[in-house]
Amino acid sequence: MAIAILVGRNEVEQQTYNWFTQGWKRALLSFNPDLDVRTWPNLGNYADIDYVLVWNHPLGILKKFTQAKAIASLAAGVDHLLVDPDIDHHVPIVRIMDPFMATDIVQYVTAYVLQYVKLVSHWALKQQQKMWFKQPPFTLSNKIIGIMGLGHLGGKAAHVLHQLGLKLVGWSHSPKTITGMTHYAGKAQLHEFLAQANVLICMLPLTKETKNILNRQTFAQLPKASYLINVGRGEHLVEDDLLDALASGQLSGACLDVFRHEPLPFDHPFWSHPHIIVTPHIASVTNPETAAPQVMENYRRLLAGEELLHRVNLRKGY
Numbered sequence: 001m002a003i004a005i006l007v008g009r010n011e012v013e014q015q016t017y018n019w020f021t022q023g024w025k026r027a028l029l030s031f032n033p034d035l036d037v038r039t040w041p042n043l044g045n046y047a048d049i050d051y052v053l054v055w056n057h058p059l060g061i062l063k064k065f066t067q068a069k070a071i072a073s074l075a076a077g078v079d080h081l082l083v084d085p086d087i088d089h090h091v092p093i094v095r096i097m098d099p100f101m102a103t104d105i106v107q108y109v110t111a112y113v114l115q116y117v118k119l120v121s122h123w124a125l126k127q128q129q130k131m132w133f134k135q136p137p138f139t140l141s142n143k144i145i146g147i148m149g150l151g152h153l154g155g156k157a158a159h160v161l162h163q164l165g166l167k168l169v170g171w172s173h174s175p176k177t178i179t180g181m182t183h184y185a186g187k188a189q190l191h192e193f194l195a196q197a198n199v200l201i202c203m204l205p206l207t208k209e210t211k212n213i214l215n216r217q218t219f220a221q222l223p224k225a226s227y228l229i230n231v232g233r234g235e236h237l238v239e240d241d242l243l244d245a246l247a248s249g250q251l252s253g254a255c256l257d258v259f260r261h262e263p264l265p266f267d268h269p270f271w272s273h274p275h276i277i278v279t280p281h282i283a284s285v286t287n288p289e290t291a292a293p294q295v296m297e298n299y300r301r302l303l304a305g306e307e308l309l310h311r312v313n314l315r316k317g318y
């Protein structure tokens, strides 16, 4: 019986994220110092391993874990895992659903919604110009905030933004009732949702259905000069379509935490675009200390033959 931790697709990523690997190892051993926790590439005999913990693991390796009884994503998203063609669909996949991570991403989303709504960069510019520019609008808090994806994270963001007095619309796969929000579901209601969203926040998982969803047609359905916040995944966004929408004024700005290529290449136009805020996928980073209890609870359940927590629906892809 042993647990394997695999972080990073290649050697560079493995070194870059060694702090994450070691953080997980420490957190698991703090539960039980007798656990056999192995980290890539020092996995010993693969047949010993019954629980595989991954984040951007080396592709093609999973088929070697012939005795694995479960695979755990060390993140909320599982797109990094489901791209592996070697996944054995009989082995359950679980993911992290950590309330601390939810708080983190909600704080991020709230910060960047408020910087837009409260005109933070506008007032900063006026200060630079030494201008006492007391003219409306003083705030954009009458604008409507649209959240795509109302699961563990999007649902919490909706709750907090509603508490702040903001008007909300939401969109997800299945119908829901959420306090303070007009809700839309499925492709048939996407247009009605988009047509109201002055701020569009993407909190979707990356699946076949949601890939490239932030595209030219989507932006065209938003009210003129809307603002985009993407904390989902880089592949939700068609990057050239964003640049075109900003150039035409259809979008007034964007805050992006996730990118098609991470790290964002040095010469990428997003870095220096005057209306794009770039952050390095930090909206919410899994904290091994807060997330380890649920990973260990699943290991206990695994060994006891009980139902696992936070199972991923492989058919839906999230």
Ligand code: NDP
Residues within 6 Å of the ligand: 076, 077, 078, 105, 148, 149, 150, 151, 152, 153, 154, 155, 171, 172, 173, 174, 175, 186, 203, 204, 205, 206, 207, 209, 210, 231, 232, 233, 257, 258, 281, 282, 283, 284, 285, 318
């Ligand atoms: P959940 O699985 O809990 O929620 C996903 C939501 O998306 C659900 O409301 C679901 O609808 C909706 N959804 C999925 N597919 C579609 C679709 N085709 N059309 C409409 N709605 C859809 O995920 P989480 O809230 O935990 O996480 C969401 C994503 O956030 C993660 O997958 C990850 O990509 C990203 N993330 C980013 C982080 C960062 O640091 N930037 C950190 C953590 C997560 P329904 O409820 O009807 O099923």
